[in-house]
Ligand code: SF4
């Protein structure tokens with residue numbers, strides 16, 4: 241092996257590439273506490289300390305094309321123990337955001353594109369969503385103590401708007417019932433919306449700030465249009 245093969249030319253390092261606050265990876269003292277605390281350490285050889293060092297050395301392409309940023313769960317344990325206060329999950333998210341969108345792993349990018357286009361990650365049409373919501377409400381109404389239960393949709397002036405995780409209208413409708421029965425028992429004045437009801441924003445995980453902004457903006461728009469006072473955004 242050519243011993244010079246892996247030598248990094250310090251003159252060619254782009255130190256600025258990941259250097260936006262608050263992650264300050266340049267302060268890393270290589271203590272390894274992040275690696276010791278990380279639940280994902282060792283998976284696909286992932287090592288947060290090495291990731292921070294690579295960022296410090298400006299190895300942008302190596303990081304962006306690596307599996308490592310996608311192995312991280314973004315749990316935040318590393319930054320909790322880091323003596324230098326380096327925000328590793330923010331750094332990871334920043335690296336993820338630099339990857340070409342068609343190379344984002346798994347279904348995340350597909351879900352984001354569906355959400356931007358249809359208002360939810362699964363692309364459930366509005367009429368299907370309303371049908372499912374009302375069907376779930378009918379099932380609740382059959383239970384003792386919930387007679388006459390209805391799901392409020394697009395209720396103007398409600399006290400509380402709740403967003404919905406897509407899986408709750410797909411495979412986990414029982415979980416919708418738990419929330420809605422609590423609202424009923426608490427005599428809450430609540431509502432859901434018929435459009436753009438998605439509560440998850442997968443751009444948060446893929447470093448896609450633009451999609452996060454769009455998804456959050458839609459919820460703000462609901463709050464303003466329907467004059468709702470409080471938001472419950474469980475995701
Ligand atoms: S805990 Fe902080 S200072 Fe220590 S190796 Fe990890 S990033 Fe560097």
Ligand code: SF4
Nearest residue numbers: 278312313315316318
């Ligand atoms: S945020 Fe990522 S790097 Fe940090 S401890 Fe959690 S999994 Fe490990």
